Amino acid sequence: MATGVDPKRWINLERVSVMLLEQSDHGRKITSQILRGFGIRDIHACRSMDEARSLTNSVQLDLIIADPGALSGQGMDFLRWLRRSEKNVNRFVPIILVSGHSTNAAVMLSRDAGANFFVAKPFTPKVLLERIMFIARDKRPYVDAGKYVGPDRRWKGDGPPDGTPGRRGGDMNSEIDAVSENSSNLNPALHK
Amino acid sequence: MTVVRTFRPENRLAKAVDRPGGVTVADAISRATEQLEAVRAECMSALDAKIASIEALTSSVAFSSSGNDIRRVYDLANEILNEAGVFALVELSEAGRSLCDLTGGARKDAALDVRAIRVHVAAMKSLRRPEVHGDAATRAAVLEGLRQVTAKVAAKVAEA
Numbered sequence: 358m359a360t361g362v363d364p365k366r367w368i369n370l371e372r373v374s375v376m377l378l379e380q381s382d383h384g385r386k387i388t389s390q391i392l393r394g395f396g397i398r399d400i401h402a403c404r405s406m407d408e409a410r411s412l413t414n415s416v417q418l419d420l421i422i423a424d425p426g427a428l429s430g431q432g433m434d435f436l437r438w439l440r441r442s443e444k445n446v447n448r449f450v451p452i453i454l455v456s457g458h459s460t461n462a463a464v465m466l467s468r469d470a471g472a473n474f475f476v477a478k479p480f481t482p483k484v485l486l487e488r489i490m491f492i493a494r495d496k497r498p499y500v501d502a503g504k505y506v507g508p509d510r511r512w513k514g515d516g517p518p519d520g521t522p523g524r525r526g527g528d529m530n531s532e533i534d535a536v537s538e539n540s541s542n543l544n545p546a547l548h549k
Numbered sequence: 550m551t552v553v554r555t556f557r558p559e560n561r562l563a564k565a566v567d568r569p570g571g572v573t574v575a576d577a578i579s580r581a582t583e584q585l586e587a588v589r590a591e592c593m594s595a596l597d598a599k600i601a602s603i604e605a606l607t608s609s610v611a612f613s614s615s616g617n618d619i620r621r622v623y624d625l626a627n628e629i630l631n632e633a634g635v636f637a638l639v640e641l642s643e644a645g646r647s648l649c650d651l652t653g654g655a656r657k658d659a660a661l662d663v664r665a666i667r668v669h670v671a672a673m674k675s676l677r678r679p680e681v682h683g684d685a686a687t688r689a690a691v692l693e694g695l696r697q698v699t700a701k702v703a704a705k706v707a708e709a
Contacts, residue, residue, distance in 0.1 A: 479634025
């Protein structure tokens with residue numbers, strides 16, 4: 358897969374605040390280690406819904422990484438709760454859902470719950486960093502439609518964010534898509 | 550009628566990434582890989598403990614191949630899938646996935662034959678042995694054996 362991120366590009370994640378929601382102790386440790394390697398210092402690791410809710414009510418976050426499967430599906434409930442919590446300062450924070458054993462239905466559920474991106478586990482540091490950078494570049498608007506709150510799910514013709522090559526042969530950049538009649542109908546954010 | 554509101558909230562992540570300083574993407578990935586290596590030994594022990602937990606759970610006479618017990622096996626298998634894969638233990642990760650496939654389906658269908666889980670435990674334990682870990686052909690054979698077991702179970706479920 359093409360990297361999507363120039364290896365020589367400088368990035369600064371030192372001031373980024375991340376919440377990890379994952380039940381497995383070692384799963385949290387592994388992801389935390391990767392994030393520390395990226396230079397992220399402010400990592401809040403939560404193992405339960407209650408911890409996660411409490412944290413989002415008290416700390417300004419820049420990114421949430423959550424494994425919904427490990428919490429018997431509760432991670433998805435957390436996501437829906439957060440997107441609908443009108444007074445929560447983290448209501449629109451970017452959310453990456455990460456999951457090992459998952460089905461296509463689970464991927465679609467994560468999209469409909471308001472996730473920005475779904476990443477299949479196991480992932481390498483390179484893949485996780487690519488997804489973080491993808492979200493940093495993502496210019497999709499958010500939508501509040503009552504039943505759905507989150508990033509716009511309609512990606513038809515938009516292609517991957519500017520500067521990224523996409524992950525499939527059919528992915529095009531936005532400049533091309535704007536004038537093409539053959540634009541991709543695929544949402545790269547949901548490709549595993 | 551539902552009013553749909555479209556807006557662009559502040560992306561603090563995007564602003565943070567472009568601050569002066571930091572590291573190159575290549576260095577960030579390299580450092581993250583080093584950070585992972587620092588916990589490899591601990592994670593390997595944890596993987597062995599998870600395999601042992603599944604074995605203990607399924608060895609108990611009280612084990613129920615439906616409900617909470619099978620959910621626990623599924624969760625442990627999922628953790629093995631995830632955590633072995635990060636450290637490039639591809640076959641062990643795939644064995645975890647196979648056990649997830651097996652037990653994930655069992656939650657919806659009839660009670661599962663516990664012997665199929667035990668075969669997975671035996672395979673995982675063998676994949677952790679140094680002589681198997683260092684032999685790609687043997688690892689592939691172990692995984693193929695698991696695929697056959699899972700296919701047989703799936704065929705039985707389909708017949709039922």
